[in-house]
Amino acid sequence: MSMNLYWFQLGGCGGDTMSLLGAEDPNPLECMESLGIEVLWHPSLSTLTAGRHAVLLDRLASGRQELDILCVEGAVVRGPGGSGMYDTFNCKPKKDIVAALARCAAYVVAVGTCASYGGIGAGGAVEATGLQFSKWTKGGFLGERFTGRSGVPVVNLAGCPAQGEVILSVISALAGGRTLELDEYHRPLPWYGMLVHQGCTRNEYHEYRIEEKEFGEKGCLFFYKGCHGPLVYGPCNKLLWNRRSSKTRVGVPCFGCTRPDFPQEYPFFETRSIEGVPRELPNGVKRAHYMAYKGMAAAAAPERLKERKTEI
Numbered sequence: 001m002s003m004n005l006y007w008f009q010l011g012g013c014g015g016d017t018m019s020l021l022g023a024e025d026p027n028p029l030e031c032m033e034s035l036g037i038e039v040l041w042h043p044s045l046s047t048l049t050a051g052r053h054a055v056l057l058d059r060l061a062s063g064r065q066e067l068d069i070l071c072v073e074g075a076v077v078r079g080p081g082g083s084g085m086y087d088t089f090n091c092k093p094k095k096d097i098v099a100a101l102a103r104c105a106a107y108v109v110a111v112g113t114c115a116s117y118g119g120i121g122a123g124g125a126v127e128a129t130g131l132q133f134s135k136w137t138k139g140g141f142l143g144e145r146f147t148g149r150s151g152v153p154v155v156n157l158a159g160c161p162a163q164g165e166v167i168l169s170v171i172s173a174l175a176g177g178r179t180l181e182l183d184e185y186h187r188p189l190p191w192y193g194m195l196v197h198q199g200c201t202r203n204e205y206h207e208y209r210i211e212e213k214e215f216g217e218k219g220c221l222f223f224y225k226g227c228h229g230p231l232v233y234g235p236c237n238k239l240l241w242n243r244r245s246s247k248t249r250v251g252v253p254c255f256g257c258t259r260p261d262f263p264q265e266y267p268f269f270e271t272r273s274i275e276g277v278p279r280e281l282p283n284g285v286k287r288a289h290y291m292a293y294k295g296m297a298a299a300a301a302p303e304r305l306k307e308r309k310t311e312i
């Protein structure tokens with residue numbers, strides 16, 4: 001079955017588009033072609049004139065032309081004072097256009113954390129929100145009960161940015177009629193069902209509590225450097241960026257960009273601790289158990305790890 005796709009940019013940095021364009025093997029154009037998806041509009045892939053684009057948008061938003069997949073990048077900007085006039089297309093608030101498009105589309109995909117949960121502008125002067133969530137709270141711009149024509153709620157591809165391979169894989173799954181299992185924050189489980197920590201090459205250091213206090217030492221980044229790997233779900237250590245690497249593999253802590261509260265209101269490169277133990281512990285772990293276990297693990301650490309000889 002052939003489908004069409006329209007990509008709408010709202011309040012964001014364009015990083016998800018950059019990420020999409022970086023996908024390779026297949027690249028976005030080959031992928032869409034092989035799936036039989038007609039890209040009606042994408043700001044970096046389309047050559048329609050401004051006038052023709054405006055006509056197309058009007059036809060889609062009014063339902064005169066059927067829309068299958070709507071991809072939204074960036075947060076819905078509602079300011080100032082709920083008018084949406086901080087972010088417009090042809091003098092119309094984009095928030096009104098995206099509401100009309102979403103009502104007509106079979107599937108709505110929020111690409112990136114801003115479109116999913118509001119991201120950096122949420123709760124601020126621009127009155128930004130995600131399509132179906134505002135940070136952790138369900139509802140967002142379209143409302144708790146919203147579904148596309150297909151009956152599927154907004155599919156959230158969290159990440160700052162979302163990975164190109166994830167974007168294409170999800171579009172491919174929708175085009176193939178596959179049912180996507182979503183978690184409670186509407187992230188598809190095949191890509192967001194594992195912690196960033198799982199698959200990190202520093203895991204053995206974490207296990208025995210060999211920590212990095214200074215960047216560049218070999219060790220785990222959880223205890224001092226603010227790593228969110230054991231706290232957040234995302235594909236970064238499963239589907240490597242550029243098929244090559246991830247933040248934690250090159251010594252940068254995971255910032256937790258797939259979590260609905262990203263960006264958090266505390267520094268990225270520090271772990272907030274209570275008596276030397278991270279305030280936020282790995283999901284589901286009890287503090288007393290964790291302290292006892294980590295104390296014993298540190299005492300049992302093998303020499304090769306203490307000497308930081310294990311490659312990362």
Ligand code: SF4
Nearest residue numbers: 200220221222227229
């Ligand atoms: S660096 Fe982060 S993701 Fe890697 S093992 Fe440590 S806590 Fe886990």
